[in-house]
Amino acid sequence: MKIKIEKGNLLSAVQVASRGIPSHTTQPILECIVVEAKENVISMRSTDMEIAICTIADGEVIEDGTVALDAKIFLEIAKKMPDGDITIECGEDYQTKIVSGKTKFKIAGRDASVFPKTAESDGADEVIISEFSLKELIRTTLFSVDFNAAQKAMTGELLKVNGDRLSAISLDGHRISIRNIDLRKSYDPVSAIVPGKTLMEIQKALSGDADKDCTIIFGEKTILFSFGSTTLISRIIDGEFFDIKAIVNIQPQMTVTVNKQDFADCIDRAALFVKDGTKKPVILETKDNAIEVRIESTLGSMNEDVDATRTGGDIKIGMNPAFLSDILKNIDEETITLYFVGEKQPCIIRDRDSFLYLALPVALK
């Protein structure tokens, strides 16, 4: 194998392919990126057996061939190479020379034939969405995925297509996040529970460009994301997602509308006092034209009135400030409305149609 790639192109391809490398593995071959030069296309791929990533690198194939290179050292070399064209050449013994000008690296490659076969998508339902929208959808829902949950479905997010709408739903034991976005055309209903780790890797790999598209292919056991020159296939999580209709459709009695940033800053200040480990809640209590936020812990106390317009009755409710803070960070609106039913019922923050966040209250003594 012999290829020539400009440094920037090499680096971005190796960076993308590195995302598929498992953090721990007993199979040394999985620590490698497979570089393949074939029919004038240079591809780099990796897998942790759950996710498989393949990316096409822009460059020139001088001689076809394949080699598996240790991802860590390959990435370090790609980073530290001088700017300009880089030649990668691999002989029969898999010894690989990486050369640019006077800089010459030699590393031991491996036989790529023992590398697991490239996963293939088993789906046909293709949905198209802009990279920007998908990146935002993931960013604003990923925080309430419980990566360590015993219930498998909680370690992922439900991605659901219904007509011209794509929804992402995630939840842990205390919070629910729902985001909806409009698609450019209408599709047959299809859905999948996608592992949180997959979404995290995709979010990092997506450019976030509004003018670029990502194709999602929903399969029986896999989901495929194709964007730019990269394809990522992931297994999906078996089974049914949680039925949250009953929780989400509760009829709130009271609304409190506040400036989002003022409220978020105030909750952040209150969060200072939960560091003592007693898990004291922050207490939200409605006043005339305000909502009072207060907290008392062994470290000290804090209270503050945040201006609010209100409808319905009065409420006094205990909340975990960290949970509120996470939700507020993921809302970009200037003004938000909090919906309450009662002190033992969840607090919901939502707009008309594009998002709904729910957090359970903390019992007050």
Added chain:
Amino acid sequence: MKIKIEKGNLLSAVQVASRGIPSHTTQPILECIVVEAKENVISMRSTDMEIAICTIADGEVIEDGTVALDAKIFLEIAKKMPDGDITIECGEDYQTKIVSGKTKFKIAGRDASVFPKTAESDGADEVIISEFSLKELIRTTLFSVDFNAAQKAMTGELLKVNGDRLSAISLDGHRISIRNIDLRKSYDPVSAIVPGKTLMEIQKALSGDADKDCTIIFGEKTILFSFGSTTLISRIIDGEFFDIKAIVNIQPQMTVTVNKQDFADCIDRAALFVKDGTKKPVILETKDNAIEVRIESTLGSMNEDVDATRTGGDIKIGMNPAFLSDILKNIDEETITLYFVGEKQPCIIRDRDSFLYLALPVALK
């Protein structure tokens, strides 16, 4: 005590005073910043019993008094307060209210009378230097302080005034760093071994402004640095510093002059291959108009010729790339000259007068 301070002024004072807080202590009072309002001056001070910091905060004294406040929570509150004027008020029970607009914090303060007495300088020899020069002097020599050395003198730097010159010298078992700067006037000879930790804190606290001065007072057991509204007193390390004249004054046989950045980049690339734990050296070997840098380890090999102009004979020498890399990071010159005596003698990098760095070689098999 009652004082009023604008948020930015409060935050910078608390940040500076926080630098004196010990990372571990069995004396809870040392985890506090003492806030004192007296004769219209607001001061904040802290100590870890080695270093004592006192800074003056710009603000208004409404009522004299003193309180000790937990540094961590005080700093967090100062960070998260809304912009504008902040009132800090402490009653007889040391309960302290920190208020700005509608934001009200209450924390438990402590009696400051149990706080160790403010250290006083025992020196009279005053030296004046710009904050910029002092910050640079520390930055470019601190890396070769061995914070964990058994020999106390190695855990600090020698600061030495001789006429109109201030020198900083630090060394660990493998490297020596010397930096000299010219002072605006001439002083009697004076010197002190200053703990590395002290210099680290000063470097962070200095603004680095070339138009602002720092006064250094050398004492018998202490050294005092006064800059802006901050005073830092530190104990100094007892005893004599190492006599390095003999090592530094060796007569180099060979010189190799290279572009600093090219050489540093090349050493960085070679450093990739020392991660395997075998501590393989990088080999520098002179060629016609170049110096070859090469390394071989279990991970792979790398070699590169760096253009060089040379005098004297040829050299082949093993060096620790991390040590070279540290030195090169601290030199701003475009071109540098390496001086060699022989493969078992140190490599010296110096200019005419302002810096000298020395690194010991690694024996080649």
